[in-house]
Amino acid sequence: MTAHAVDPSPLVPPMPERNPKALRAAIAQHTPQLLPDFDEHWRWAVADAFDISTVPAFMARWWGEYAIARDPKLDAHMKDLHRRASESTDITEAKALLEEASNIRYHVRRLEPGQ
Template sequence: MTTATPEPGGSVPPMPEYTPKALRAAIAAHTPDLLSDFDDTWRQQIADAYDIAPVPAFMARWWGEYALARDPELDRHVSDLEKRAAEATDAEAARKLLDEASRIRHELREREPGE
Protein backbone atom coordinates (compact mmCIF):
# COMPACT_ATOMS: atom_id res chain seq x y z
CA MET A 1 0.00 0.00 0.00
CA THR A 2 2.83 2.38 0.69
CA THR A 3 4.14 4.37 -2.20
CA ALA A 4 6.51 7.25 -1.80
CA THR A 5 6.85 10.38 -3.86
CA PRO A 6 10.28 11.86 -3.19
CA GLU A 7 10.27 15.43 -2.02
CA PRO A 8 12.46 17.93 -3.85
CA GLY A 9 15.60 18.30 -1.80
CA GLY A 10 14.90 15.08 0.09
CA SER A 11 13.17 16.65 3.09
CA VAL A 12 10.35 14.89 4.89
CA PRO A 13 7.24 17.06 5.20
CA PRO A 14 5.79 17.55 8.68
CA MET A 15 2.73 15.68 9.85
CA PRO A 16 -0.44 17.72 9.29
CA GLU A 17 -3.12 18.70 11.77
CA TYR A 18 -4.87 15.54 13.02
CA THR A 19 -8.09 15.89 11.02
CA PRO A 20 -9.31 13.98 7.97
CA LYS A 21 -9.35 17.17 5.89
CA ALA A 22 -5.78 18.15 6.81
CA LEU A 23 -4.54 14.60 6.33
CA ARG A 24 -6.15 14.42 2.89
CA ALA A 25 -4.56 17.73 1.90
CA ALA A 26 -1.14 16.49 3.04
CA ILE A 27 -1.57 13.26 1.11
CA ALA A 28 -2.59 15.21 -2.01
CA ALA A 29 0.41 17.51 -1.68
CA HIS A 30 3.16 15.09 -0.67
CA THR A 31 2.10 11.49 -1.43
CA PRO A 32 -0.44 11.76 -4.25
CA ASP A 33 -0.10 8.07 -5.12
CA LEU A 34 -2.06 7.34 -1.90
CA LEU A 35 -4.90 9.77 -2.63
CA SER A 36 -7.12 7.44 -4.64
CA ASP A 37 -6.94 4.71 -1.96
CA PHE A 38 -7.55 7.30 0.78
CA ASP A 39 -10.63 8.64 -1.01
CA ASP A 40 -11.96 5.17 -1.82
CA THR A 41 -11.55 4.06 1.79
CA TRP A 42 -13.21 7.26 3.02
CA ARG A 43 -16.20 6.69 0.77
CA GLN A 44 -16.49 3.02 1.78
CA GLN A 45 -16.04 3.44 5.53
CA ILE A 46 -17.06 6.96 6.46
CA ALA A 47 -18.89 9.03 3.86
CA ASP A 48 -22.20 7.19 3.98
CA ALA A 49 -22.03 6.24 7.64
CA TYR A 50 -24.68 7.45 10.03
CA ASP A 51 -22.24 6.99 12.87
CA ILE A 52 -18.80 8.59 13.25
CA ALA A 53 -17.47 5.61 15.24
CA PRO A 54 -15.22 4.39 12.37
CA VAL A 55 -13.40 7.73 12.07
CA PRO A 56 -10.72 7.05 14.75
CA ALA A 57 -9.75 3.74 13.14
CA PHE A 58 -9.71 5.37 9.70
CA MET A 59 -7.47 8.17 10.96
CA ALA A 60 -5.11 5.78 12.76
CA ARG A 61 -4.65 3.72 9.61
CA TRP A 62 -4.14 6.63 7.24
CA TRP A 63 -2.04 8.64 9.71
CA GLY A 64 0.43 5.76 9.71
CA GLU A 65 0.25 5.26 5.95
CA TYR A 66 1.01 8.93 5.33
CA ALA A 67 3.74 9.05 8.00
CA LEU A 68 5.54 6.23 6.19
CA ALA A 69 4.89 7.31 2.60
CA ARG A 70 6.10 10.88 3.22
CA ASP A 71 9.60 9.50 3.95
CA PRO A 72 10.75 7.65 0.80
CA GLU A 73 13.87 6.22 2.45
CA LEU A 74 11.96 4.79 5.40
CA ASP A 75 9.20 3.56 3.09
CA ARG A 76 11.77 1.65 1.03
CA HIS A 77 13.28 0.21 4.22
CA VAL A 78 9.93 -1.09 5.51
CA SER A 79 9.03 -2.46 2.10
CA ASP A 80 12.39 -4.24 1.99
CA LEU A 81 11.82 -5.76 5.44
CA GLU A 82 8.40 -7.04 4.35
CA LYS A 83 9.75 -8.37 1.04
CA ARG A 84 12.61 -10.18 2.78
CA ALA A 85 10.14 -11.67 5.27
CA ALA A 86 7.96 -12.95 2.44
CA GLU A 87 10.97 -14.57 0.79
CA ALA A 88 12.48 -16.00 4.00
CA THR A 89 12.65 -19.76 4.30
CA ASP A 90 13.22 -19.63 8.05
CA ALA A 91 10.09 -18.82 10.08
CA GLU A 92 12.03 -17.17 12.90
CA ALA A 93 13.92 -14.91 10.49
CA ALA A 94 10.65 -13.94 8.79
CA ARG A 95 9.05 -13.17 12.16
CA LYS A 96 11.94 -10.91 13.18
CA LEU A 97 11.75 -9.00 9.90
CA LEU A 98 7.98 -8.55 10.24
CA ASP A 99 8.34 -7.55 13.90
CA GLU A 100 10.77 -4.80 12.88
CA ALA A 101 8.45 -3.55 10.11
CA SER A 102 5.53 -3.61 12.54
CA ARG A 103 7.53 -1.71 15.19
CA ILE A 104 8.35 1.02 12.69
CA ARG A 105 4.73 1.28 11.52
CA HIS A 106 3.51 1.44 15.13
CA GLU A 107 5.97 4.21 16.00
CA LEU A 108 4.88 6.20 12.96
CA ARG A 109 1.24 6.12 14.09
CA GLU A 110 2.40 7.92 17.25
CA ARG A 111 3.70 10.96 15.36
CA GLU A 112 2.26 14.27 16.37
CA PRO A 113 1.17 17.11 14.09
CA GLY A 114 4.20 19.10 13.04
CA GLU A 115 6.69 16.26 13.53
Protein backbone atom coordinates in the same frame (compact mmCIF):
# COMPACT_ATOMS: atom_id res chain seq x y z
CA MET B 1 13.22 0.66 16.28
CA THR B 2 15.15 1.88 13.31
CA ALA B 3 16.55 5.38 12.95
CA HIS B 4 14.17 5.91 10.04
CA ALA B 5 11.10 6.29 12.20
CA VAL B 6 12.77 8.62 14.67
CA ASP B 7 14.91 10.84 12.49
CA PRO B 8 13.21 11.70 9.20
CA SER B 9 15.41 13.44 6.68
CA PRO B 10 15.09 17.23 6.37
CA LEU B 11 13.18 16.79 3.11
CA VAL B 12 10.38 14.86 4.80
CA PRO B 13 7.26 17.03 5.11
CA PRO B 14 5.89 17.46 8.63
CA MET B 15 2.82 15.63 9.80
CA PRO B 16 -0.37 17.66 9.25
CA GLU B 17 -2.99 18.57 11.80
CA ARG B 18 -4.69 15.40 13.04
CA ASN B 19 -7.99 15.59 11.17
CA PRO B 20 -9.24 13.97 7.95
CA LYS B 21 -9.28 17.18 5.90
CA ALA B 22 -5.68 18.14 6.78
CA LEU B 23 -4.45 14.59 6.31
CA ARG B 24 -6.12 14.34 2.90
CA ALA B 25 -4.54 17.65 1.83
CA ALA B 26 -1.08 16.44 2.95
CA ILE B 27 -1.55 13.16 1.09
CA ALA B 28 -2.66 15.02 -2.05
CA GLN B 29 0.38 17.29 -1.89
CA HIS B 30 3.16 14.95 -0.78
CA THR B 31 2.06 11.35 -1.45
CA PRO B 32 -0.55 11.54 -4.21
CA GLN B 33 -0.13 7.84 -4.99
CA LEU B 34 -2.07 7.16 -1.75
CA LEU B 35 -4.99 9.46 -2.60
CA PRO B 36 -7.20 7.03 -4.57
CA ASP B 37 -7.05 4.43 -1.78
CA PHE B 38 -7.55 7.10 0.90
CA ASP B 39 -10.66 8.45 -0.87
CA GLU B 40 -12.08 4.99 -1.54
CA HIS B 41 -11.54 3.94 2.07
CA TRP B 42 -13.13 7.20 3.28
CA ARG B 43 -16.21 6.59 1.13
CA TRP B 44 -16.92 3.08 2.38
CA ALA B 45 -15.66 3.42 5.97
CA VAL B 46 -16.99 6.85 6.86
CA ALA B 47 -19.07 8.67 4.25
CA ASP B 48 -21.27 5.75 3.23
CA ALA B 49 -21.47 4.49 6.81
CA PHE B 50 -23.09 7.71 8.08
CA ASP B 51 -21.35 6.96 11.35
CA ILE B 52 -18.52 9.09 12.68
CA SER B 53 -17.48 6.39 15.15
CA THR B 54 -15.34 4.92 12.35
CA VAL B 55 -13.22 8.08 12.01
CA PRO B 56 -10.65 7.27 14.75
CA ALA B 57 -9.79 3.90 13.20
CA PHE B 58 -9.67 5.46 9.74
CA MET B 59 -7.35 8.22 10.98
CA ALA B 60 -5.08 5.77 12.79
CA ARG B 61 -4.60 3.72 9.66
CA TRP B 62 -4.02 6.62 7.28
CA TRP B 63 -1.91 8.60 9.75
CA GLY B 64 0.53 5.71 9.73
CA GLU B 65 0.32 5.17 5.97
CA TYR B 66 1.12 8.83 5.32
CA ALA B 67 3.86 8.96 7.96
CA ILE B 68 5.68 6.14 6.18
CA ALA B 69 4.99 7.17 2.58
CA ARG B 70 6.09 10.80 3.13
CA ASP B 71 9.65 9.59 3.91
CA PRO B 72 11.14 7.87 0.84
CA LYS B 73 13.86 6.15 2.90
CA LEU B 74 11.39 4.81 5.45
CA ASP B 75 8.95 3.77 2.73
CA ALA B 76 11.71 1.87 0.91
CA HIS B 77 12.83 0.27 4.18
CA MET B 78 9.28 -0.93 4.93
CA LYS B 79 8.89 -2.37 1.44
CA ASP B 80 12.23 -4.11 1.82
CA LEU B 81 11.20 -5.61 5.17
CA HIS B 82 7.98 -6.96 3.67
CA ARG B 83 9.74 -8.27 0.57
CA ARG B 84 12.42 -10.02 2.60
CA ALA B 85 9.82 -11.52 4.94
CA SER B 86 7.77 -12.84 2.03
CA GLU B 87 10.84 -14.41 0.43
CA SER B 88 12.33 -15.85 3.61
CA THR B 89 12.31 -19.60 4.11
CA ASP B 90 13.27 -19.17 7.77
CA ILE B 91 10.19 -18.57 9.90
CA THR B 92 12.22 -16.96 12.68
CA GLU B 93 13.76 -14.48 10.27
CA ALA B 94 10.40 -13.72 8.63
CA LYS B 95 8.79 -13.10 12.03
CA ALA B 96 11.64 -10.78 13.05
CA LEU B 97 11.32 -8.79 9.82
CA LEU B 98 7.55 -8.44 10.22
CA GLU B 99 7.97 -7.52 13.88
CA GLU B 100 10.35 -4.72 12.87
CA ALA B 101 7.78 -3.46 10.35
CA SER B 102 5.06 -3.66 12.98
CA ASN B 103 7.17 -1.70 15.47
CA ILE B 104 7.76 1.02 12.90
CA ARG B 105 4.03 1.25 12.19
CA TYR B 106 3.33 1.48 15.92
CA HIS B 107 5.83 4.30 16.39
CA VAL B 108 4.79 6.40 13.39
CA ARG B 109 1.16 6.30 14.48
CA ARG B 110 2.29 8.16 17.62
CA LEU B 111 3.79 11.07 15.67
CA GLU B 112 2.27 14.45 16.44
CA PRO B 113 1.35 17.24 14.02
CA GLY B 114 4.45 19.11 12.92
CA GLN B 115 6.82 16.20 13.52
